[in-house]
Amino acid sequence: MPTSQPERPDPAAAAPVLAVEGLHITVGGGRVEAVRDVSFSVHAGESVGLVGESGSGKTLTCRSVLGALPPGCAVSAGRATLSGTELTGLDRRGWERLRGVSLGAVFQDPASYLNPSLTVGRQLAEPLRVRQGLSRADAHRRAVELFAAVGLHQPEQVYHRYPYELSGGMLQRALIATAIAGDPDLLVADEATTALDTVVQAEVLDLLGRLRSERGLALLLVSHDLAVVAEVCDRIVVLYAGEVVEDGPTEQVLAAPAHPYTEALLRVASIGDWSRRELAVIPGRPPEAGQAPRGCRFADRCAHATKACTEGPVELRPSGPDRRSRCLRAAELTLSGTAPQEVNA
Amino acid sequence: MSAEQDEGSALLRIEELSVAYGRRGGRPGRQVLDSVSLQARAGEILGVIGETGSGKTTLARAVVGLAPVSGGRITVDGAQVTGLRGRGLREFRRTGRVQYLFQDPLRSLDPDLTVGALVAEPLAATGAGSREQRADRAAEALHRVGLDAGIADRLPGQLSGGQRQRVALARAIVTRPRLLLADEPVSALDASNRNHVLRLFDRLRDELDVAVVVISHDLSSLAGIADRIAVLYRGRLVEQGPTAEVLTRPLHPYTALLTASAPSVRREHSIHAGQLRPRADLPGWALEQHQQGCGFAARCPFTSDACQVAPPTVGSAGGREAACHHASTWREQLAAPALAT
Amino acid sequence: MRTLRRTWQFRIARPALAVLAVVALLAVFGGRLAPHDPLAQDPNHILSGPSGSHLLGTDYLGRDVLSRLLAGTGLSVVGALEATGVALVIGIIPGLASLWLGRVFEWAALRAVDALMTLPFTLFAIAAIGVLGNGLNQAMIALGVLLSPLFFRVTRAAALGLRQSPYVEAAELMGASRSWVLRVHIWSKVLPTVAVTTAQVLATSLLTVASLTFLGLGVQPPAPTWGGMLATDLGYLAQQPWAPVLPGVLVMITAGALHLLADALRDSGAADVLRPGGAAPAPDEDPTPVPTVREEKADAHLAA
Numbered sequence: 005m006p007t008s009q010p011e012r013p014d015p016a017a018a019a020p021v022l023a024v025e026g027l028h029i030t031v032g033g034g035r036v037e038a039v040r041d042v043s044f045s046v047h048a049g050e051s052v053g054l055v056g057e058s059g060s061g062k063t064l065t066c067r068s069v070l071g072a073l074p075p076g077c078a079v080s081a082g083r084a085t086l087s088g089t090e091l092t093g094l095d096r097r098g099w100e101r102l103r104g105v106s107l108g109a110v111f112q113d114p115a116s117y118l119n120p121s122l123t124v125g126r127q128l129a130e131p132l133r134v135r136q137g138l139s140r141a142d143a144h145r146r147a148v149e150l151f152a153a154v155g156l157h158q159p160e161q162v163y164h165r166y167p168y169e170l171s172g173g174m175l176q177r178a179l180i181a182t183a184i185a186g187d188p189d190l191l192v193a194d195e196a197t198t199a200l201d202t203v204v205q206a207e208v209l210d211l212l213g214r215l216r217s218e219r220g221l222a223l224l225l226v227s228h229d230l231a232v233v234a235e236v237c238d239r240i241v242v243l244y245a246g247e248v249v250e251d252g253p254t255e256q257v258l259a260a261p262a263h264p265y266t267e268a269l270l271r272v273a274s275i276g277d278w279s280r281r282e283l284a285v286i287p288g289r290p291p292e293a294g295q296a297p298r299g300c301r302f303a304d305r306c307a308h309a310t311k312a313c314t315e316g317p318v319e320l321r322p323s324g325p326d327r328r329s330r331c332l333r334a335a336e337l338t339l340s341g342t343a344p345q346e347v348n349a
Numbered sequence: 350m351s352a353e354q355d356e357g358s359a360l361l362r363i364e365e366l367s368v369a370y371g372r373r374g375g376r377p378g379r380q381v382l383d384s385v386s387l388q389a390r391a392g393e394i395l396g397v398i399g400e401t402g403s404g405k406t407t408l409a410r411a412v413v414g415l416a417p418v419s420g421g422r423i424t425v426d427g428a429q430v431t432g433l434r435g436r437g438l439r440e441f442r443r444t445g446r447v448q449y450l451f452q453d454p455l456r457s458l459d460p461d462l463t464v465g466a467l468v469a470e471p472l473a474a475t476g477a478g479s480r481e482q483r484a485d486r487a488a489e490a491l492h493r494v495g496l497d498a499g500i501a502d503r504l505p506g507q508l509s510g511g512q513r514q515r516v517a518l519a520r521a522i523v524t525r526p527r528l529l530l531a532d533e534p535v536s537a538l539d540a541s542n543r544n545h546v547l548r549l550f551d552r553l554r555d556e557l558d559v560a561v562v563v564i565s566h567d568l569s570s571l572a573g574i575a576d577r578i579a580v581l582y583r584g585r586l587v588e589q590g591p592t593a594e595v596l597t598r599p600l601h602p603y604t605a606l607l608t609a610s611a612p613s614v615r616r617e618h619s620i621h622a623g624q625l626r627p628r629a630d631l632p633g634w635a636l637e638q639h640q641q642g643c644g645f646a647a648r649c650p651f652t653s654d655a656c657q658v659a660p661p662t663v664g665s666a667g668g669r670e671a672a673c674h675h676a677s678t679w680r681e682q683l684a685a686p687a688l689a690t
Numbered sequence: 691m692r693t694l695r696r697t698w699q700f701r702i703a704r705p706a707l708a709v710l711a712v713v714a715l716l717a718v719f720g721g722r723l724a725p726h727d728p729l730a731q732d733p734n735h736i737l738s739g740p741s742g743s744h745l746l747g748t749d750y751l752g753r754d755v756l757s758r759l760l761a762g763t764g765l766s767v768v769g770a771l772e773a774t775g776v777a778l779v780i781g782i783i784p785g786l787a788s789l790w791l792g793r794v795f796e797w798a799a800l801r802a803v804d805a806l807m808t809l810p811f812t813l814f815a816i817a818a819i820g821v822l823g824n825g826l827n828q829a830m831i832a833l834g835v836l837l838s839p840l841f842f843r844v845t846r847a848a849a850l851g852l853r854q855s856p857y858v859e860a861a862e863l864m865g866a867s868r869s870w871v872l873r874v875h876i877w878s879k880v881l882p883t884v885a886v887t888t889a890q891v892l893a894t895s896l897l898t899v900a901s902l903t904f905l906g907l908g909v910q911p912p913a914p915t916w917g918g919m920l921a922t923d924l925g926y927l928a929q930q931p932w933a934p935v936l937p938g939v940l941v942m943i944t945a946g947a948l949h950l951l952a953d954a955l956r957d958s959g960a961a962d963v964l965r966p967g968g969a970a971p972a973p974d975e976d977p978t979p980v981p982t983v984r985e986e987k988a989d990a991h992l993a994a
Binding site: 057058171172201202203204205206207209210228229230231232234235258270272273282283284285286342 | 400401539540541544545547548551566567568569573574606607609610611612613614615622623626
Binding site for chain 3: 413415439440441442443444445448449451453456457458459461462470471474475520
């Protein structure tokens, strides 16, 4: 595995950089609950992937950590802490102090986050001057250093380029440079590579992995693409219909999933074995926010559902030393994952 | 062309196609495609893969007469389409033998027309049959793509993304085409919808005995359905052949880079992308934008002086082709994984 | 119809539409509703104020003001409609044609429109009258010609945006004829935009008619028109304000209502041709997923 594995931080030793506990988010002005009881944590030097389809609540969760919930959405319960600072209920000035300093973020479409009439170098240098009080020359130099650190060729020349002159991959690297400029503790990547070409995507993912190990950055990666999360993340949190259905170390979860939804996602996702032609689908559709059934939310699409599954809400329970699953039958089912002893459909 | 390819049965034949935009007077313009040759047979799905700037969408558009062809020939079902203009082009389009599926179903369906009107439009615009006959055929097309006929009264804005793409597909097959070109048919869809629609292509290809060309930037979708795959890089064809072989044992370093870069849930890569990235010491000429040399030289770790000349497409066993001077030797030169950046 | 329905939902539009409905009624039936003959002079009641038999008083010749107002509405409104009608026809058809009949026609049409736009309305109308003779019809036709560039530009701009839509391209790929594309895909989407312009142009025409008749052009006295009444009775403002003020107020209210209507038409979004999926999405059983944050990938920009 070329992305070098850092020494895994001992979870018990250091406090997590980001801790989300029992997060509930409502939408539509408080009428509908779209995210229910989501908890996870990210430690320094660790990368955690939030994976789910549309409507799973992963984007809302991510936005709440960034303080960027759309109008009408609000955190109704639970809390999130970043490097000791309480995020829930933080006011605007509190967020301004955090952003760029403890928290950095990159999003899906790099071009729309850059001012087309300023050079990219200037756009990176500006917050350096404002936030860190660097002089113009120092900010210029630091910006060029950052561009080099994110793998841009000829960073000095890139400094003077306008966004339209750069490709999607280069723009995304520039934005990553901006995000890490303040040496944040946490970097959030929300579908950051979704809009990039395959080869460039791999390069940017490698970059994120490298930054994580070089700087001890905590990385929160949000994606609908299981394969992307599989490549980069140490831990995976699978979301469905606003709830966490499974989490744990990525390799273990993918090798032997403990929730039928994860198993289904694996079958649908990029296979990796090109000689096989397999187009698995998950029948049905996720429930609408606020219209989730009382019992297990995945039951109507689950191949292993029983009557007991629909009777009442299912809790998230431990399913292994560092793993949890929201499946009543987790212990008795043997679900197929990437481990060799599986029999593929 | 390999002798194994039966020349006679190719439904779509593209020969040495070149497309250039902005050609005026003496100015050569921007070359988007350069001497690309491809074929697709009835009942076969040909996948065309390439990144941004590869010219893959232009290729599809050229087949339907929407791109300025500057050289080469395109033949569909025996009829040459490259020279067609104005009335001739319109006549050919009215036969409905070739259909094009756009990338974004939301914008390629008129938001003010009902699904029924949309699907029947190719028939209504050409005055084929009576109103009832058209409605019947539209219902049949909707049924084939797995949609209930009751959806005919809805407007596109009331449908989900997957449903819209199916409606677009129904519209494309209602004329019983011989050739279907699909431009990124699943890129705008959710992962769960994606496979639903791809499976549809698989089924339709068998039921309708149609040749399908799927343009995509995403390897995994093509791996699922394409029988053969063609790889484009910067307007040139670098490799083509049966999908499984091309992807598991690529002949061209770019194809290898693509497959190595595609993320996988297994985290298994026989070659890692890092081994295929360009070396730091590229020869100067490679960095200039030469039309004569190999277009991939600037990003290739195996560039040598021979690459100053554009590599010819060389066929090899099993219906495969690749355009690389080092096609048979680059694997030996692979840097060990630990040394790669 | 859908346009009207959506506009009605806008509060602003309701009083405007109500006013215009009244004006339209008066234009058609005003003459018959008038209690007195608008031309009949009553020497005994010159410049008298409102009274039982003359609800709004009489003017300097003893003519009943109310009757003159009612009768004059028709002439003024008809004039405005005539000008607008001419402008519509001369503007819309070339506007659409300029996109579909080739480069030469396009260039010629654009230059003609540029030329027309440099001429001022009222002066041109006066010149037309001078050349063509004193008649409201001639003046209105001339005005219509001058106003046509507005329709030309608006129609052309709307159709230009639409012509590049993927669904129009899809229709062309089906082998659809130009008239099919225009009829099925373009026309109904251009109409709402045209409606906005029509309301504005009606207002402008109305004001121009009033100006012309104020100057005594176009309509032979003693036929009553709003502008004419304003002109003839202005001198008697101190003695009998109703006669000159009311016509002026009517012009203001009508023009104002038209502009409000235009605003409401525009704001209701019915004319928003550039918005994809024009009809407001009304998801029922199988809609796109509900969460406020749309997660469906929008990388349509990944074209080669």
